[in-house]
Amino acid sequence: MDFLIQSKAQQQESPNAPPVLAMASATLSLAAPYEIVGRSTFSVEQVAAGKVLKSGPIAMMNTYAKYAKVGAVAPADVTSAAAAAVQSGQVAANPEAYDESYLCPVSVGGQTLNLDFDTGSADLWVFSTLTPSSESTGHAKYNPSTSGKVKSGYTWDISYGDGSGASGTVYADKVVVGGVTATSQAVEAATSVSSQFTQDTDNDGLLGLAFSSINTVEPVQQTTFFDTVKSTLAKQLFTADLKKGAAGAYIDTSKYVGSITYVPVTTSNGFWEFTASGYSVGTSKTTSGSIGDSIADTGTTLLYLPTATVQAYYKQVSGASYNNAQGGYIFSCSATLPAFNVAIGGAVYTVPGSYINYAPINSAGTQCFGGIQENTGIGFSIFGDIFLKSVFAVFDETTSSPRLGFAEQ
Numbered sequence: 001m002d003f004l005i006q007s008k009a010q011q012q013e014s015p016n017a018p019p020v021l022a023m024a025s026a027t028l029s030l031a032a033p034y035e036i037v038g039r040s041t042f043s044v045e046q047v048a049a050g051k052v053l054k055s056g057p058i059a060m061m062n063t064y065a066k067y068a069k070v071g072a073v074a075p076a077d078v079t080s081a082a083a084a085a086v087q088s089g090q091v092a093a094n095p096e097a098y099d100e101s102y103l104c105p106v107s108v109g110g111q112t113l114n115l116d117f118d119t120g121s122a123d124l125w126v127f128s129t130l131t132p133s134s135e136s137t138g139h140a141k142y143n144p145s146t147s148g149k150v151k152s153g154y155t156w157d158i159s160y161g162d163g164s165g166a167s168g169t170v171y172a173d174k175v176v177v178g179g180v181t182a183t184s185q186a187v188e189a190a191t192s193v194s195s196q197f198t199q200d201t202d203n204d205g206l207l208g209l210a211f212s213s214i215n216t217v218e219p220v221q222q223t224t225f226f227d228t229v230k231s232t233l234a235k236q237l238f239t240a241d242l243k244k245g246a247a248g249a250y251i252d253t254s255k256y257v258g259s260i261t262y263v264p265v266t267t268s269n270g271f272w273e274f275t276a277s278g279y280s281v282g283t284s285k286t287t288s289g290s291i292g293d294s295i296a297d298t299g300t301t302l303l304y305l306p307t308a309t310v311q312a313y314y315k316q317v318s319g320a321s322y323n324n325a326q327g328g329y330i331f332s333c334s335a336t337l338p339a340f341n342v343a344i345g346g347a348v349y350t351v352p353g354s355y356i357n358y359a360p361i362n363s364a365g366t367q368c369f370g371g372i373q374e375n376t377g378i379g380f381s382i383f384g385d386i387f388l389k390s391v392f393a394v395f396d397e398t399t400s401s402p403r404l405g406f407a408e409q
């Protein structure tokens, strides 16, 4: 996951930088053909930091975008003027071991922390000097006393599906991701974190990218970083271009070939929620059946699907079985895994079989845990990193109703 801040020259500097979640707001319409080449980036373009200038060309571009559906096309000089009015930058992210999560350095009150960009939640919370040292050893900590403005009486408390959670108090401070600045963002300082977070010393907190309707701050709900900066972006969208391992693909607005297919999103639960259609296992792209209600969640590692779908998949993996002790499907690490194909919005996307061998579960490295698991007890399917690193994903709020776009990598 990666916000874009560098100039093009700088972006070429580290072509092999790790995968990134890209918040792209290219002035080009994303309906145009795209292909990802090079290093993936998180690119957000916005009006210069600090004073938010009301840019005429940007306002005009928004008007052209609004009426694009009836054929409006912005003249080249308006497009280039709008492009000149916004800045863009990028900062690389780092996949943890086994791509368990992807972390992106973020400046919070001038202090750099590595945060997990999570489209499945809506709180920006950080380890802080208020977190007991017994729970925060090894983590970078936000110190609100330097530039944070306390939001007196405000608290937050979040629990995640894996049983982890955190809680604390709230400050307003400057948050910069790449070249993108929120001059006054709600920063949720942890006064307590669960053991899962304490133990993951790479992770200094979360940056939520779901809808602000599920932000947990009380008594006044706060906006996500994206919602805070959205109005200053040339295009109100961000993109996720995650990769398996360190290799990544650069998102450069001028280097896209391919096409993006969109699917409608319902925001009633606060997630990027969509309907996934049929699926197939192996080489055939002829899908059948239906996966149904699903969310796109960069903060979830695996791909959680209906029981029937998961059984159909592992039926094709000799020796695979559901292991109660492990709480999921396991198989021999030397097993040949078929691809998993899924139809979304009329297009079919393929998760390569190798992506579905998630990680060894025994010290001998002979038994491996599946990247596809059952969604039992969740209530919907979760298209986490195992799927998202197989595609280029666009989290798009450029139109009156949010939508998700996917393109084959």
Ligand SMILES: O=C(c1ccc(-c2ccco2)nc1O)N(Cc1ccccn1)C1CC1
Pocket: 120, 121, 122, 158, 159, 160, 161, 162, 214, 215, 216, 271, 295, 297, 300, 378, 382
């Ligand atoms: O972990 C969460 C998750 C994220 C945010 C919130 C939340 C509560 C209040 C605001 O946000 N609650 C969650 O539970 N998963 C993934 C998941 C995985 C496994 C089981 C259940 N879920 C949400 C995105 C679906």
